[in-house]
Amino acid sequence: xxxxxxxxxxxxxxxxxxxxxxxxxxxxxxxxxxxxxxxxxxxxxxxxxxxxxxxxxxxxxxxxxxxxxxxxxxxxxxxxxxxxxxxxxxxxxxxxxxxxxxxxxxxxxxxxxxxxxxxxxxxxxxxxxxxxxxxxxxxxxxxxxxxxxxxxxxxxxxxxxxxxxxxxxxxxxxxxxxxxxxxxxxxxxxxxxxxxxxxx
Amino acid sequence: xxxxxxxxxxxxxxxxxxxxxxxxxxxxxxxxxxxxxxxxxxxxxxxxxxxxxxxxxxxxxxxxxxxxxxxxxxxxxxxxxxxxxxxxxxxxxxxxxxxxxxxxxxxxxxxxxxxxxxxxxxxxxxxxxxxxxxxxxxxxxxxxxxxxxxxxxxxxxxxxxxxxxxxxxxxxxxxxxxxxxxxxxxxxxxxxxxxxxxxxxxxxxxxxxxxxxxxxxxxxxxxxxxxxxxxxxxxxxxxxxxxxxxxxxxxxxxxxxxxxxxxxxxxxxxxxxxxxxxxxxxxxxxxxxxxxxxxxxxxxxxxxxxxxxxxxxxxxxxxxxxxxxxxxxxxxxxxxxxxxx
Numbered sequence: 001x002x003x004x005x006x007x008x009x010x011x012x013x014x015x016x017x018x019x020x021x022x023x024x025x026x027x028x029x030x031x032x033x034x035x036x037x038x039x040x041x042x043x044x045x046x047x048x049x050x051x052x053x054x055x056x057x058x059x060x061x062x063x064x065x066x067x068x069x070x071x072x073x074x075x076x077x078x079x080x081x082x083x084x085x086x087x088x089x090x091x092x093x094x095x096x097x098x099x100x101x102x103x104x105x106x107x108x109x110x111x112x113x114x115x116x117x118x119x120x121x122x123x124x125x126x127x128x129x130x131x132x133x134x135x136x137x138x139x140x141x142x143x144x145x146x147x148x149x150x151x152x153x154x155x156x157x158x159x160x161x162x163x164x165x166x167x168x169x170x171x172x173x174x175x176x177x178x179x180x181x182x183x184x185x186x187x188x189x190x191x192x193x194x195x196x197x198x199x200x
Numbered sequence: 201x202x203x204x205x206x207x208x209x210x211x212x213x214x215x216x217x218x219x220x221x222x223x224x225x226x227x228x229x230x231x232x233x234x235x236x237x238x239x240x241x242x243x244x245x246x247x248x249x250x251x252x253x254x255x256x257x258x259x260x261x262x263x264x265x266x267x268x269x270x271x272x273x274x275x276x277x278x279x280x281x282x283x284x285x286x287x288x289x290x291x292x293x294x295x296x297x298x299x300x301x302x303x304x305x306x307x308x309x310x311x312x313x314x315x316x317x318x319x320x321x322x323x324x325x326x327x328x329x330x331x332x333x334x335x336x337x338x339x340x341x342x343x344x345x346x347x348x349x350x351x352x353x354x355x356x357x358x359x360x361x362x363x364x365x366x367x368x369x370x371x372x373x374x375x376x377x378x379x380x381x382x383x384x385x386x387x388x389x390x391x392x393x394x395x396x397x398x399x400x401x402x403x404x405x406x407x408x409x410x411x412x413x414x415x416x417x418x419x420x421x422x423x424x425x426x427x428x429x430x431x432x433x434x435x436x437x438x439x440x441x442x443x444x445x446x447x448x449x450x451x452x453x454x455x456x457x458x459x460x461x462x463x464x465x466x467x468x469x470x471x472x473x474x475x476x477x478x479x480x481x482x483x484x485x486x487x488x489x490x491x492x493x494x495x496x497x498x499x500x501x502x503x504x505x506x507x508x509x510x511x512x513x514x515x516x517x518x519x520x521x522x523x524x525x526x527x528x529x530x531x532x533x534x535x536x537x538x539x540x541x
Binding site for chain 1: 308311312315342343345346347348349350352353354355356357359415416437438
């Protein structure tokens with residue numbers, strides 16, 4: 001009974017943690033653009049915004065390897081997600097997977113709790129490891145935004161630009177139909193309005 | 201007396217190569233396979249599948265026949281489950297392309313169908329493990345239950361990735377068979393073999409290191425496209441298809457080498473005399489079925505010839521058909537591997 005309660009607690013904690021940290025919907029500024037179904041999400045990479053006092057023209061520098069990744073993602077067809085994005089996009093499948101994971105964790109917990117060959121310390125360590133693995137796997141699989149949100153890295157961009165310093169953060173590459181952005185490239189930075197004291 | 205013992209042992213010592221010789225051959229074959237697979241993956245893949253796909257299935261069938269008991273006895277339920285599951289899963293798998301072409305399926309619906317088949321496979325494996333564990337009362341296989349459930353869960357999260365993992369894991373099963381076989385027939389080589397297996401991840405890591413930055417293979421014709429798709433180029437678009445095809449081909453080459461070369465040569469005389477039906481216990485036994493076994497092996501030999509003929513006429517189509525039907529031999533490995541544990 002104690003083992004069952006323990007397994008239920010582990011599962012309950014997992015469910016709460018994962019649901020609380022579900023990946024939010026794509027952050028899109030409604031004033032700037034309204035992406036339609038034709039928008040293709042290619043991949044997530046990192047972007048560095050730097051200033052150069054000697055430059056006369058803005059430049060967009062793309063590493064060769066990244067360009068090949070773009071090409072591969074484009075060739076792959078419309079709307080195809082990246083590696084992790086291909087996982088559990090269906091709610092039905094996610095529910096079934098969650099149910100099975102619940103059973104797996106429960107049974108594993110009971111087996112650990114009932115194992116006579118394990119001491120109390122070993123059982124505790126095993127339970128902690130199991131818990132950590134489940135939380136980690138769930139966070140990766142559900143693309144949970146564990147840790148600070150993507151906008152966190154861009155929060156000091158204005159100050160860095162003013163100082164002439166570089167800022168590095170994550171960026172989603174999207175291909176948008178021409179009529180939506182008038183044939184121009186657009187870089188959307190997730191910056192929130194700041195008050196006078198400089199706090200968000 | 202001493203000389204008599206030496207004389208008695210001398211021929212055996214001469215006829216059985218040492219473990220060092222075995223290790224050298226294994227490492228040499230592994231490295232050679234990795235080099236060829238990395239160098240010209242598409243071309244070597246075509247040649248390898250053409251030459252060895254059919255024969256390896258024939259050797260595998262013969263190996264399974266040698267492992268088949270004359271009377272099932274206490275294992276009746278195990279073998280019944282194995283054969284019924286094998287038949288049903290194979291039939292459903294083979295019918296999947298027809299089902300796909302028969303209607304218009306959304307990506308989500310099709311993923312659900314694939315996930316369902318994968319779950320049926322895992323349930324079948326779970327049943328076999330449970331039946332086998334009833335015969336192995338000393339072994340504790342209870343930990344396989346959460347493992348199986350976790351695999352089911354991962355399968356539902358990414359059915360395509362699960363199916364792709366089967367493509368890469370299946371060749372490694374042959375290495376497991378060889379391990380079990382060596383433990384029975386040549387225990388002295390077993391430890392050396394396991395050490396050799398440690399080289400395998402290093403070789404794969406080396407291939408990944410060398411090929412991860414290479415550009416993807418040109419899959420501008422139907423055959424090359426099929427080969428890259430089979431290795432997972434569509435499921436893993438960010439990974440160079442050169443790397444995927446090379447790693448898969450490398451594992452396939454090891455798989456073929458184990459079934460066609462290693463097991464017949466290293467195994468017992470029953471496996472060495474492949475042409476002699478009487479070396480198969482089911483045929484040799486007074487209550488056995490020599491004609492049936494001979495017939496099965498002859499039909500399988502004809503199938504190998506037909507496969508070669510098909511490859512010669514239309515390689516791409518034959519390859520598609522072969523890799524669909526070949527799911528049967530992938531599934532058949534599970535019960536026989538369990539029987540060896």
